[in-house]
Amino acid sequence: MTDTAFSSLALPADLLDNLATLGYTEMTPIQAQSLPSVLDGKDIIAQAKTGSGKTAAFSLGVLAKLNVKRFRVQSLVLCPTRELAEQVAEEMRKLARGRHNVKVLTLCGGVSIGPQIGSLEHGAHIIVGTPGRVDDHLRKGTLRLDDVETLVLDEADQMLDMGFQDTLDAIIARVPAHRQTLLFSATFPRSINAIAQRVLSHPVSVKVDEVQ
Ligand code: ADP
Numbered sequence: 001m002t003d004t005a006f007s008s009l010a011l012p013a014d015l016l017d018n019l020a021t022l023g024y025t026e027m028t029p030i031q032a033q034s035l036p037s038v039l040d041g042k043d044i045i046a047q048a049k050t051g052s053g054k055t056a057a058f059s060l061g062v063l064a065k066l067n068v069k070r071f072r073v074q075s076l077v078l079c080p081t082r083e084l085a086e087q088v089a090e091e092m093r094k095l096a097r098g099r100h101n102v103k104v105l106t107l108c109g110g111v112s113i114g115p116q117i118g119s120l121e122h123g124a125h126i127i128v129g130t131p132g133r134v135d136d137h138l139r140k141g142t143l144r145l146d147d148v149e150t151l152v153l154d155e156a157d158q159m160l161d162m163g164f165q166d167t168l169d170a171i172i173a174r175v176p177a178h179r180q181t182l183l184f185s186a187t188f189p190r191s192i193n194a195i196a197q198r199v200l201s202h203p204v205s206v207k208v209d210e211v212q
Pocket residue numbers: 023024025026027028031048049050051052053054055056091
């Protein structure tokens with residue numbers, strides 16, 4: 001039996017307190033199955049349908065490891081669209097509310113790059129972005145990923161559907177090889193296996209079936 005209370009996890013007390021304040025008491029199935037391994041530092045490949053709580057599964061892993069005093073980009077979360085990136089950033093800020101000064105910065109296309117460059121000069125702990133714009137910043141030299149410890153590929157199936165494979169490879173080549181990588185997806189087309197083999201190291205596989 002898996003204990004599904006958040007309080008059963010080895011999470012920092014401030015995150016646990018905030019989860020209680022937010023009314024998050026029980027983990028969803030994908031959270032219960034992935035969070036122990038995520039918090040153990042393992043790479044993960046996780047599949048669960050939309051709306052199943054995948055964002056908190058990786059966000060709590062990222063936040064548990066974050067060193068707020070070290071003002072460097074420690075985590076990069078890649079999402080298929082600007083809308084999804086904004087939602088992830090919002091959820092991360094909500095989950096980090098109990099903790100002071102966690103800076104989550106979104107880097108998405110469709111808005112001018114200048115203000116983003118200004119924000120990057122001020123620094124961030126976590127970047128949430130779309131592959132195209134993150135790659136633009138890497139090419140310009142306005143973003144460095146040398147201190148990234150956790151890489152998240154969120155909604156990986158959609159990113160591959162949108163043709164981001166080469167861009168993802170270019171970005172991942174700039175992230176230290178010694179890192180934790182978390183791949184979350186709603187479906188598992190064959191293309192996911194290919195990228196998983198390239199970017200994950202001895203991953204734990206988690207799948208939550210849609211039919212109960
Ligand atoms: P997915 O990425 O799997 O499509 P989300 O991470 O966006 O799903 O989660 C869907 C909704 O469920 C969000 O509004 C989120 O705030 C809420 N949620 C996630 N986990 C929990 C939980 N353990 N308890 C209560 N609400 C949760």
